[in-house]
Amino acid sequence: xxxxxxxxxxxxxxxxxxxxxxxxxxxxxxxxxxxxxxxxxxxxxxxxxxxxxxxxxxxxxxxxxxxxxxxxxxxxxxxxxxxxxxxxxxxxxxxxxxxxxxxxxxxxxxxxxx
Amino acid sequence: xxxxxxxxxxxxxxxxxxxxxxxxxxxxxxxxxxxxxxxxxxxxxxxxxxxxxxxxxxxxxxxxxxxxxxxxxxxxxxxxxxxxxxxxxxxxxxxxxxxxxxxxxxxxxxxxxxx
Numbered sequence: 001x002x003x004x005x006x007x008x009x010x011x012x013x014x015x016x017x018x019x020x021x022x023x024x025x026x027x028x029x030x031x032x033x034x035x036x037x038x039x040x041x042x043x044x045x046x047x048x049x050x051x052x053x054x055x056x057x058x059x060x061x062x063x064x065x066x067x068x069x070x071x072x073x074x075x076x077x078x079x080x081x082x083x084x085x086x087x088x089x090x091x092x093x094x095x096x097x098x099x100x101x102x103x104x105x106x107x108x109x110x111x112x113x114x
Numbered sequence: 115x116x117x118x119x120x121x122x123x124x125x126x127x128x129x130x131x132x133x134x135x136x137x138x139x140x141x142x143x144x145x146x147x148x149x150x151x152x153x154x155x156x157x158x159x160x161x162x163x164x165x166x167x168x169x170x171x172x173x174x175x176x177x178x179x180x181x182x183x184x185x186x187x188x189x190x191x192x193x194x195x196x197x198x199x200x201x202x203x204x205x206x207x208x209x210x211x212x213x214x215x216x217x218x219x220x221x222x223x224x225x226x227x228x229x
Binding site: 034044046 | 154155157159205206218219220222223
């Protein structure tokens, strides 16, 4: 089971680009990497998912090196409203077959300052 | 847009009482999940359903916990003889298994406080 390691916290300022790296040394061939965002008193919200190389959507980019042992979530030009906890998950794309085995971990608390 | 809804949002109960939470998933989603989250930690998986079948349960789900999804739509999570250690946020999520990404959509949760 791929365990993930993320920094506990990060600080940034408005307008900066933020990169949050997740280590997953034991990632399996069928595993995908998914990132969620969570605000206080809300459930997690899907941000982005990828398997290899680079994925970009309207919110973020996800960079995955060739060995896939880590991934980096990139948030361009953050604002105060991006202050949240960010979780990296690794699991089979049919995640439900391993539902109890892909865990959220404790995430990275990003604080964006004015 | 009717996302995942959970009821109640907050529940305060005394130790030893039973509580029941309800989750209404996104209507076309066939999979439903329950998680527990305590302060400063990530969500911990409890159990999940595909349609009405409960397919997996975590070791966290003691015999005081029971979950149902009788018609494959809404689900209930009941905790019997609550303990102070049950105080947490209980999150529900749903997904559609036919979607390639199989992304989970979460409700806002039910915060349980056991006094």
